[in-house]
Amino acid sequence: MTMHAITGVVIDIREVQAPVLAVMLLGACAAKLSRVLRAGSLDAALGPTALFPQAARRPTAIIVCACELALGAALLVTVPPAARDGTGALDGAAADGARIAATAFFLVAMCALIELRGRRPDVGCGCFGDLSTRPVGTRSIARSALLALAALASVGGPGLRLPAGGGGVLLLVIFCAEFLVIALLSPEAGAVLARLGRSEPCELRSVPAPRTLAALHRSSHWQRQASVVTSDVPTDLWRELCWRYVVYPGRLDGADADVVFAVQIKPRRPAIRSAVVLKEKPPTFPVETAAPETPAPETPAPETSPAETASREAGSRETASRETASREAGSSEPGSTETAGTSSTETASSDLPPGVAALNAMQKSNAL
């Protein structure tokens, strides 16, 4: 590679800095504004403003945001050679002024982050709003230093010219490489990737209880246990991770029983299971009578008839409690796991009133 080519690359690197810095500044400003708008208060803009007295935090947050917006815009409009050479509306001094101001801004930001890390190690830098919630670390400080260096390198450089042929590709490569380096130094990069690609796991999904009850009441499990269930009002209802459990009072072969249904937390076609458990004196914690398992709806369980359930009543309490996990009779599937696969499952809202009524009745009876 000739000296001339190396010089050309260095010039390209210097001139790419202005648009890179502009993108960073405008992006940071937009992220902060987005956070403030969502929270409905400027107080949401944390970060280095936590170093200031309470009264000064709000103005400081506004000033930081305004600086980012102004510097980003200034860097952007002074990128073309016309501004650089003084042949356009702006002269070269304006371009250098914007770049020097950006250098000063990033240096101040770096110092603020160092100070914040020392005095408030629990506070995130807030550089990119909601994405910057992790405590300030070395990476954030190094990023500010790198940006300050980049701004300084761009001072006095020529305007960004888009050469024909391979020169444009080289500029693009430099541009991408620099963003890659910045991304590696940014704790926010992981948050962005995860936000783009992640769906909500069932453990976190909010599904109202009435919808669960509606899906249950439509299922064939409910119809099969109808002869055992003695009341439409559940005696207990709880949610744990990906399943919601509903317990109804029942009677099997003259003995009181609990009919328990497990309904998967799923917006459509939830898996449903059921079992009849004969009533007995509840075991005292921490005696374990049954093994909890990670729900695995894909693995069906074999059926057990009600008669089999009843025959186990005479067994020991532990045995009874485990083995009365009976699978209802008459299931057309090899296991008791059922998917409420009818199209009506997807229109659960039409069945909400009975579910709501049952839920209200349960809450009322519990309150009494």
Place this chain on the structure above:
Amino acid sequence: MLGQNGYVACCDDSAGSGVEELAARRRLLKAAVLARPDRSGRAPAGDGAGPRSAAAGPPRVTAGTVVDASPHVLTICQADRTERLSLMPATSAWKGGPADPTALRTGDRVVVRLDPSRRGVADRIWANIGRVAGVIVERDRAGIVVDAGATRGRQVVIIPRRAEGRIQVRFPRLEPGYLIDIIGLRRGGVFEGLIPATSQPAYRADQVPWPSPVGSGPLSRLGGTATWHEPVGQPDDVEGIAYPMLDPDPGCGDQPSPYSGRVRMPYLCVGSRVDVRNDCTGESRLLLVTSCAAVARLFSDRCVTCGTSPRGRVADLALASFVTLGGELERGCFNATITIDR
């Protein structure tokens, strides 16, 4: 609801929570409906050898009301019995601040951490300690009215002049709508706020930031802050954990805010079991979820007891559980990792 967490009258409270029975019943029913039989077609065996029991090991904490205090022996009255505890030269106490055990008086409500190596010996004693966390509802010359959630109701916090500066530094906005979390002394139904338990969030309680868009790891294992609360209507030595993310539908009415909190936490229920690990001491304990920690969801603070914890409160422990896990009550928190017991 001033005085709700006042002195526990001696020997008149034998209330059982019923949570353990509920938990056992729910686990039985859950196992019945979800258990997968083995190849022989039988249901799997119980997990008696599974996770550590919540009641395993000798008690590390006792609590009660002081009926007699001498330089060497402390007699406390519990729900159904009295207990004599030996005081050693190394035994330390807290009563609004570091104090000598001789400062304890008859009628003081104490929580005692027992010496693990010697039976019946007190290692550390906290007298009349209390905590109020919630949303400021009102402030006047008489004090600050705090909404501590549906379970704990409204409580009045009085900040004595000597503690004003210390609290103002960490809680600059003692105004309606903002959060407060203060540790102090309960004296005959009056709560004196003395120590800020955390730094005040900059946001109002009705403007809690939305949850972080990402989870930093598997949902069954969460890191964050563990705090403590006083059990309501139960003795102070009752163990348990108030969990911030109970299924809201079956009546978890303890929710002053529609926000789901800062930490993405899976839904659990009363009776679920959670393994709580104190990251500072390495001690862990399997605890039952006994109530809803709605107020804990509003805080997105970090604990810096040992290093800096991830943001957000993942567990609000009963006072006894907090001490058992090696927490110091006056510090207010410890860095914790919780593991959901599936």
